[in-house]
Amino acid sequence: MTAPAHNSRKxxxxxxxxxxxxxxxxxxxxxxxxxxxxxxxxxxxxRFRDRALLEEALTHQSFSDSVTSYQRLEFVGDAxxxxxxxxxxxxxxxxxGPGALSTLRAANIxxxxxxxxxxxxxxxxLLRRKCTRLDLLVGQFIESVKQELTDDLAIAPYGGSVVKAxxxxxxxxxxxxxxxxxxxxxxxEKLWKVTRWLFEPIIMxxxxxxxxxxxxxxxxxxxxxxxxxxxxQKGGMTVVNVxxxxxxxxxxxxxxKVIAKLNAARDALSKLVGGEKQLVLINGVGNGSGDEIGELxxxxxxxxxxCIGKNWPKPIFxxxxxxxxxxxxxxxxxxxxxxxxxxxxxxxxxxxxxxAENSAAQKMVELxxxx
Numbered sequence: 625m626t627a628p629a630h631n632s633r634k635x636x637x638x639x640x641x642x643x644x645x646x647x648x649x650x651x652x653x654x655x656x657x658x659x660x661x662x663x664x665x666x667x668x669x670x671r672f673r674d675r676a677l678l679e680e681a682l683t684h685q686s687f688s689d690s691v692t693s694y695q696r697l698e699f700v701g702d703a704x705x706x707x708x709x710x711x712x713x714x715x716x717x718x719x720x721g722p723g724a725l726s727t728l729r730a731a732n733i734x735x736x737x738x739x740x741x742x743x744x745x746x747x748x749x750l751l752r753r754k755c756t757r758l759d760l761l762v763g764q765f766i767e768s769v770k771q772e773l774t775d776d777l778a779i780a781p782y783g784g785s786v787v788k789a790x791x792x793x794x795x796x797x798x799x800x801x802x803x804x805x806x807x808x809x810x811x812x813e814k815l816w817k818v819t820r821w822l823f824e825p826i827i828m829x830x831x832x833x834x835x836x837x838x839x840x841x842x843x844x845x846x847x848x849x850x851x852x853x854x855x856x857q858k859g860g861m862t863v864v865n866v867x868x869x870x871x872x873x874x875x876x877x878x879x880x881k882v883i884a885k886l887n888a889a890r891d892a893l894s895k896l897v898g899g900e901k902q903l904v905l906i907n908g909v910g911n912g913s914g915d916e917i918g919e920l921x922x923x924x925x926x927x928x929x930x931c932i933g934k935n936w937p938k939p940i941f942x943x944x945x946x947x948x949x950x951x952x953x954x955x956x957x958x959x960x961x962x963x964x965x966x967x968x969x970x971x972x973x974x975x976x977x978x979x980a981e982n983s984a985a986q987k988m989v990e991l992x993x994x995x
Contacts, residue, residue: 651759651766652749660750664800667745670818672807681799684753684792691752694799701802705733708816717829724829727882731827734880736887738794741822743769747796761790761970788877788972797822836889843896844868847905851892853885859975864888873901877972923985924978927958930992937961939988941981954980958988967991 654660661678665671672678677697685693709729717725731737742748748762768787801819808814825831844851852867858877862884866874873895876887895901927939940959945952953973958981960967969991971983 651746651762653751654749657752663750664747667822668800668804668818670804672803674807677803677807678800681803682750682752682796684751684755684758686755686758687752688754694795697799697802697806698795699802700805701798701800702733704805704812704815705798705801705819708812708819709733711812712816712820712826720829728827728829730880731882732823734878734883735791735794736789736878736880736883737823737827738797739765739789739791740769741797742793745822747800748793751792751796753792758790758792762793764970765790765793836893837885840866840874840889840893840896843893844905849905851889853888855881855884859973859979861972866892868892868896868901869904871901871904873904923982923989927960927985927989930989931960934962936963939985941984943977943980956980956984958984960988960992962992 654663657679660682661672661675664678664682680692681694681697683691683693685695687693706729709732710725713720713725713728713732717728720728743766748766753759765787801815804818805812805815808818820826840851849868854865854867856863856865861877861879862881864874864876864881864884864887865872866876866888874888874890874892876884876889876891878884878887892901896905924941931938937960942957942959944955944957946955953975954977955971955973956977957968957970967988969984969987971980971985971987974980974983
């Protein structure tokens with residue numbers, strides 16, 4: 625009987641098992657792709673002929689270079705929803721002119737409105753992605769939206785918040801709409817029938833300025849004050865400042881003027897009602913000159929002084945850039961260590977480094993003021 629051959633190779637040390645996959649913090653991730661698709665179909669009450677379209681709509685460009693992301697579908701969905709809303713608003717508002725119709729359409733398909741649609745229907749966990757920073761931004765926005773629901777004076781089903789709505793959330797809604805549109809052979813009427821209810825409440829002429837702007841005006845009138853809105857442009861964004869009693873009490877930004885105004889009104893309400901500016905309604909301070917409009921430019925200096933005054937380490941700024949060379953955008957984050965822990969804030973995209981740093985500093989100052 626032949627003895628078994630002896631393996632002369634020495635065995636190395638046992639290989640440690642791979643670490644368990646890192647679990648995404650909320651908003652989480654649905655790994656079962658069949659279940660992810662089924663959730664969308666149940667939500668829409670629509671069965672896809674080609675589910676590959678839906679999987680494409682639920683794939684972010686960070687996921688893999690070997691699969692198709694939602695970018696092409698998002699391009700189609702943006703246009704299709706714009707046309708669908710144009711038809712609806714034209715037919716339901718026979719007396720409105722083109723300017724008012726454009727405002728209503730912009731409000732209904734703005735990034736802020738569509739992002740809330742994604743949050744309300746829990747769509748982000750269905751998205752395939754590999755981007756921790758994206759999860760952080762979306763998580764912050766979701767928490768902000770949840771907070772709005774507990775703020776009686778600032779409830780607005782479509783308005784903006786002090787946390788910028790991540791574009792990825794609006795992209796998901798547009799991509800899913802495009803998947804339906806392509807799947808039903810570009811039938812716009814079918815698209816509207818399937819998706820319309822997602823956007824309820826639809827912003828109409830009688831509600832576009834109802835909350836929180838109306839709430840702010842009513843609050844000021846009760847105290848014999850007048851709320852004034854001042855609008856200006858900064859790096860392709862509309863910036864709106866709110867002044868009451870000569871002092872700036874609110875700041876809002878957006879690509880859409882109507883949403884920037886809503887953002888500013890909500891910010892003002894949060895500060896006037898039990899916040900840092902509540903005495904303005906009683907006393908009224910400032911000279912009303914509007915010099916506070918340049919306040920953003922001083923935020924980095926203000927934050928540094930605040931840290932020094934409290935014996936905290938100086939704030940740490942980190943800069944990222946993106947976009948084509950002719951449209952370069954900078955996004956800055958800032959980290960501050962306090963006795964209560966370490967906090968991070970991310971600013972808005974800006975065309976200049978200095979503006980990006982000041983934007984991040986402004987977010988941090990606002991965050992620290994609420995602690």
